[in-house]
Amino acid sequence: xxxxxxxxxxxxxxxxxxxxxxxxxTLVMYTTDRQWNDLDVPGGIWKVRxxxxxxxxxxxxxxxxxxxxxxxxxxxxxxxASPFTKVYVLRFPRKDAAGAEVIPAAGGRVLLSLTSGxxxxxxxxxxxx
Numbered sequence: 001x002x003x004x005x006x007x008x009x010x011x012x013x014x015x016x017x018x019x020x021x022x023x024x025x026t027l028v029m030y031t032t033d034r035q036w037n038d039l040d041v042p043g044g045i046w047k048v049r050x051x052x053x054x055x056x057x058x059x060x061x062x063x064x065x066x067x068x069x070x071x072x073x074x075x076x077x078x079x080x081a082s083p084f085t086k087v088y089v090l091r092f093p094r095k096d097a098a099g100a101e102v103i104p105a106a107g108g109r110v111l112l113s114l115t116s117g118x119x120x121x122x123x124x125x126x127x128x129x
Contacts, residue, residue: 023050025112028080029086029087030086031118036116037086039066040065040088046116050111052111053108059096064090067086067087103127110125111123
């Protein structure tokens with residue numbers, strides 16, 4: 001189905017507003033015990049942080065949303081999503097409480113860390129401006 005020009009403009013505007021306020025990370029996670037896969041549960045076992053080591057910023061997610069139904073488009077983007085995994089959308093603020101950029105515009109290393117008594121996982125990206 002094609003979008004009308006007005007619908008496409010509304011969609012672009014909504015997406016631009018989200019991009020201006022948030023960094024979104026889609027995470028596909030597997031744990032051997034389903035009870036451990038609890039990023040969306042308040043007080044769950046995992047501590048999640050997004051950080052930029054070059055600036056020392058570190059932020060917890062403002063929102064964690066479990067994706068309940070995997071659309072065909074999402075399956076195409078994340079082929080490793082399966083009945084054995086959970087898919088989450090993590091939303092981090094673009095600026096910390098002091099007003100500093102969480103991920104600097106100059107680029108550099110960005111780290112997503114998940115820690116608990118069970119272990120630690122770190123995902124790293126090198127961003128180029």
